[in-house]
Amino acid sequence: KSESRQHNPKAAFVVIANRLAVERITDDDGEPAWRTSPGGLVTALEPIMKSKEGAWVGWHGAPDETLEPFHHDGIDMVPVPLSAEEVEEFYEGMSNATLWPLYHDSVAFPEFHREWWDAYVAVNRRFADAAAEVAEEGGVVWVQDYQLQLVPQMLREQRPDLKIGFFLHIPFPPQELFQQLPWRREVLQGLAGADLVGFQVPGGAANFLRLVKDRLGYETRRGEFVRPDGTKGRAGAYPISIDSQGFQDLANDPATIARAQEIRDDLDAEIVFLGVDRLDYTKGLRQRIRAFGELFTSGELDPEKAVFLQIATPSRERVEEYKRLRDDIELLVGRINGDMGRIGRSPINYLHSGYPRQEMAALYRAADVMVVTPLRDGMNLVAKEYVACRGSGDGALVLSEFAGAARELKQAWLVNPYDINGMKQAIVDAGSAPAADKRRRMRALRKQVFTHDIDHWAETFLKDLGLEA
Numbered sequence: 321k322s323e324s325r326q327h328n329p330k331a332a333f334v335v336i337a338n339r340l341a342v343e344r345i346t347d348d349d350g351e352p353a354w355r356t357s358p359g360g361l362v363t364a365l366e367p368i369m370k371s372k373e374g375a376w377v378g379w380h381g382a383p384d385e386t387l388e389p390f391h392h393d394g395i396d397m398v399p400v401p402l403s404a405e406e407v408e409e410f411y412e413g414m415s416n417a418t419l420w421p422l423y424h425d426s427v428a429f430p431e432f433h434r435e436w437w438d439a440y441v442a443v444n445r446r447f448a449d450a451a452a453e454v455a456e457e458g459g460v461v462w463v464q465d466y467q468l469q470l471v472p473q474m475l476r477e478q479r480p481d482l483k484i485g486f487f488l489h490i491p492f493p494p495q496e497l498f499q500q501l502p503w504r505r506e507v508l509q510g511l512a513g514a515d516l517v518g519f520q521v522p523g524g525a526a527n528f529l530r531l532v533k534d535r536l537g538y539e540t541r542r543g544e545f546v547r548p549d550g551t552k553g554r555a556g557a558y559p560i561s562i563d564s565q566g567f568q569d570l571a572n573d574p575a576t577i578a579r580a581q582e583i584r585d586d587l588d589a590e591i592v593f594l595g596v597d598r599l600d601y602t603k604g605l606r607q608r609i610r611a612f613g614e615l616f617t618s619g620e621l622d623p624e625k626a627v628f629l630q631i632a633t634p635s636r637e638r639v640e641e642y643k644r645l646r647d648d649i650e651l652l653v654g655r656i657n658g659d660m661g662r663i664g665r666s667p668i669n670y671l672h673s674g675y676p677r678q679e680m681a682a683l684y685r686a687a688d689v690m691v692v693t694p695l696r697d698g699m700n701l702v703a704k705e706y707v708a709c710r711g712s713g714d715g716a717l718v719l720s721e722f723a724g725a726a727r728e729l730k731q732a733w734l735v736n737p738y739d740i741n742g743m744k745q746a747i748v749d750a751g752s753a754p755a756a757d758k759r760r761r762m763r764a765l766r767k768q769v770f771t772h773d774i775d776h777w778a779e780t781f782l783k784d785l786g787l788e789a
């Protein structure tokens with residue numbers, strides 16, 4: 321239950337993310353209420369949030385609404401308001417039509433608009449102010465992701481007593497791409513305000529350090545950079561992960577097992593291929609669906625025996641590029657099913673919807689081959705979730721080389737998603753691999769995912785930031 325009265329005025333540990341860690345629901349009595357978001361970040365930080373009187377600063381998801389701070393499930397929630405115009409310019413614009421495509425290899429064309437940048441600065445300032453207000457003297461603040469890259473430096477200026485961490489959940493691009501950004505200096509200075517800047521992979525940290533040296537003229541050495549005032553910060557790789565045990569437990573729940581069987585029965589196929597992604601152009605859906613279309617057409621996959629189930633979560637639906645993607649995907653799927661299906665049987669089963677976590681676990685359990693082929697992805701948690709749910713030791717993962725997860729999940733069938741023939745071959749190989757080969761690979765994958773879970777990630781980062789658990 322949420323109670324505004326218990327809100328603490330000061331917190332020793334503050335997380336700042338664009339999204340608050342709760343989502344709005346309607347409770348059993350039909351009253352509006354909050355529910356903790358199912359994401360891994362909240363799960364990972366929950367214990368430390370509770371033990372350190374933590375606060376979470378974030379946007380609650382609705383435009384033009386100002387909410388008082390409230391206490392939910394042991395965590396102080398500090399909602400940051402966004403006007404409808406800011407949702408358009410800061411969230412849909414600068415964050416998701418400029419930075420998101422630019423940082424993902426420019427797989428869609430990034431747009432640069434000065435009004436969007438102004439909104440980005442204003443909203444980052446609001447988040448920084450909210451955190452400065454709630455953080456106690458000498459406290460630790462952890463800023464999350466590309467929407468809030470200016471917050472570290474803004475906070476450092478206001479509150480030099482704080483320890484500031486930043487983690488980028490998406491890729492950090494090479495200099496050649498990053499320097500297109502008209503506000504490249506401001507963004508670099510913003511990030512370099514943090515004591516520790518974390519990236520998903522070492523390449524991201526290297527890109528950042530090189531830019532800080534070349535563009536800002538800061539001295540850099542062995543992961544350290546020196547600001548003009550002589551103070552130092554560090555950058556490094558901290559690959560994020562999932563609540564591996566939590567997923568495994570969920571997958572082994574009798575209700576999940578029964579649901580997975582039901583899904584298999586409904587699909588009525590000898591072999592099930594699965595894709596699960598936010599409907600985002602970075603996920604390589606166009607290429608993946610084309611590959612399956614060709615496999616079904618050529619007969620390499622028999623539409624009577626194989627099915628490809630693609631779950632596409634609705635996302636950022638007001639951004640043009642996302643609208644276009646949805647139209648493209650639905651056209652492609654419709655064509656393939658129209659050509660290759662028959663009454664009562666479609667080779668591609670496409671669903672545009674979000675599901676509860678348990679349904680996700682059932683889907684992972686039901687899939688013989690998980691196909692994760694982003695063109696570029698900071699990490700990709702879906703790949704790790706699939707592995708965590710395969711307690712039986714079978715199943716096969718086809719994974720893009722361009723996902724951060726590929727650095728850890730080396731025993732997957734790794735593919736270049738731009739190479740359609742190579743991807744088709746990997747899909748066929750993974751689907752027809754001998755059981756012993758699949759088990760050997762899955763064992764290695766599971767070892768990685770269980771020794772490097774979300775707790776390991778949070779502990780490593782916070783320890784390097786200087787926070788004792």
Ligand code: ADP
Nearest residue numbers: 596597598631632633673674675680700701702
């Ligand atoms: P991204 O952060 O780009 O969306 P990730 O694969 O890293 O990609 O994380 C996606 C998260 O969203 C995973 O935890 C996954 O379980 C969840 N998710 C994806 N699709 C759905 C869906 N249709 N319903 C519910 N959860 C989903």
Ligand code: G6P
Nearest residue numbers: 338339416465466489490635636
């Ligand atoms: C990615 C980003 C997150 C973002 C999430 C969902 O995982 O790294 O920062 O919250 O996608 O996107 P949304 O725009 O709905 O917050």
